[in-house]
Amino acid sequence: MQPNKAIKLYLITGLSGAGKSSALKVLEDMDYEAIDNLPVSLLTNVVDMVLSDSESGQHPALAIGVDARTRNFQPEIIHKSLEELRAREDIILKILYFDSNNEVLAKRFTETRRKHPLAGGRQVTDGIVRERRMMDVLRAEADFIFDTSDLGVQELRQILRQQFERVHGGDLSIMISSFAFPRGLPRDADLVFDVRFLRNPHYVENLKPLTGLDKEIQDYVEQDDRFAEFCSKISDLIFFSLPEYKKEGKSYLKIAFGCTGGRHRSVFMAERMTMLINNKGFKANLYHRELKLEKFKT
Numbered sequence: 001m002q003p004n005k006a007i008k009l010y011l012i013t014g015l016s017g018a019g020k021s022s023a024l025k026v027l028e029d030m031d032y033e034a035i036d037n038l039p040v041s042l043l044t045n046v047v048d049m050v051l052s053d054s055e056s057g058q059h060p061a062l063a064i065g066v067d068a069r070t071r072n073f074q075p076e077i078i079h080k081s082l083e084e085l086r087a088r089e090d091i092i093l094k095i096l097y098f099d100s101n102n103e104v105l106a107k108r109f110t111e112t113r114r115k116h117p118l119a120g121g122r123q124v125t126d127g128i129v130r131e132r133r134m135m136d137v138l139r140a141e142a143d144f145i146f147d148t149s150d151l152g153v154q155e156l157r158q159i160l161r162q163q164f165e166r167v168h169g170g171d172l173s174i175m176i177s178s179f180a181f182p183r184g185l186p187r188d189a190d191l192v193f194d195v196r197f198l199r200n201p202h203y204v205e206n207l208k209p210l211t212g213l214d215k216e217i218q219d220y221v222e223q224d225d226r227f228a229e230f231c232s233k234i235s236d237l238i239f240f241s242l243p244e245y246k247k248e249g250k251s252y253l254k255i256a257f258g259c260t261g262g263r264h265r266s267v268f269m270a271e272r273m274t275m276l277i278n279n280k281g282f283k284a285n286l287y288h289r290e291l292k293l294e295k296f297k298t
Contacts, residue, residue, distance in 0.1 A: 006092045007051055008032075008061040009085065010164065011043075013138045014098030015131055016117055017108045019148040019156055020065055023098060026160045027063035036065035040078045047091060068134045069117050082141055097135075097142035100149045102128050147187045150179070155287040162285070163252050172246045174277060174284040175254045178212070178270040178291075180262030186289065189256040191241075193234060193269070199224045201264045211291060212267025221268050231269075235276055242282060262290030 010032065012024050021036070028034035038046065043064065050062060067073075085093045100108075102125060109116055109124045118134075119127025139145065144163075148156060155177070162173035179186055181196070201207035201220050210217050221227060238255065245253055255273065259266040267288050277284040 006090050007047060009043075009047060009091050009093045010061070010063045011093065011095045011138075012063055012065045012098070013067055013095065013135070013142075014146075015100060015105060015128065015135060016067065016069075017105045018098040018100040019146070019151070019153075020067060020098050022153055022156060023096065023146075023160055024063055024065050026157050027164065030161065030165060032061045032063040034063045034065075037070055038064050038066060039070050040066055040073070040081045043081055043085060047085070051090060066138070068131045073134065078137055079141075094144065095138065095142045097139050097145045099139070099145060099147050101147075102132075104149045150184065150186055150289055152287070152289070155289075158285045158287065159252070162283075172242060172250060172282065173252050174242075174282055175252070175287060176270045176274045176277070176284055177254065177256045177287045177289055178262055178266035179256055179258045179289040180266070181258045181260060183262065183290070185258070186254065186256045189254045191238070191253070191255045193255070193257050195230075195257055195259050195265045195269050198227060198230070198259075198265045198269075200260065202261060207264075211263045212265065212269075212271060212288075213291075217264050218268050218271075221265055231272060234273070238273070238277070239280060242277075242280075262288070267291065 010027065012020050012027070014020050024034050024036055033050065035046065043066075046064070047062065082093070082095075085091055105128050106124050116124045116127030116131070118131045146156070146159070151159075155175070158175065162175070177186060177189070181194070185192060198221055201210070201217050204220070207216060207220060212218065212221070242253070257266040257269040257273070270286060270288065274284045274286045
């Protein structure tokens with residue numbers, strides 16, 4: 001069967017609280033037929049049913065949620081089912097695995113006051129550790145691993161839309177983000193730039209409460225004698241690299257700018273670079289990690 005006639009099957013899996021439900025909803029909004037909590041043993045039956053119901057010329061796409069809560073969740077059964085699905089010419093299988101560090105997962109469950117599905121009567125962390133061991137077999141098979149420890153719902157939505165939109169023109173999708181170094185590097189960033197050498201508005205009393213989205217901050221940072229040259233050199237590097245990434249078949253690129261607090265200099269630099277990149281005809285989206293308001297629900 002030709003690849004464009006095959007069904008797209010995206011298996012959405014990972015740890016509880018890491019964003020699987022949010023991801024499934026995003027794919028459903030993108031016209032994927034979404035099914036949650038399906039036993040792995042029924043995957044083949046569901047795919048065959050969808051294929052038999054599809055009209056000629058249509059390109060069906062499925063997004064199916066599978067996790068450790070599903071009935072008869074056994075590593076041997078899962079491995080065998082995945083092997084069978086990958087061997088079929090009428091299926092294009094991609095496994096999307098959603099992960100997060102234990103501390104963040106525990107915090108999400110605490111904030112929502114929900115019990116971990118595998119904790120039983122024990123602590124949330126015990127359920128997380130148990131689930132992580134159970135899910136190792138699926139993580140090892142994953143085509144895409146998303147660490148949502150530092151992601152908000154909106155950024156995850158943008159990433160999924162850029163990478164898995166059903167109607168895709170083949171363009172390079174770019175995510176520009178800002179962050180604070182003390183909170184750690186963005187785990188999935190391809191290019192990271194440190195802007196902590198630029199003058200810091202944090203130490204100016206009337207500027208401290210503002211962010212890099214405010215004109216007062218932007219004017220202050222721009223007045224740094226090094227800003228214009230730095231921005232020019234970074235722009236040259238990025239504009240040289242983008243066509244090369246595209247030639248290599250890369251469909252998604254994340255560029256991150258970091259400063260001390262993630263509120264002033266990095267935010268402004270990310271805003272400026274997004275504008276420059278979009279003006280060059282590329283498609284760039286923007287996310288400010290330390291300014292995010294949304295949180296995952298377990």
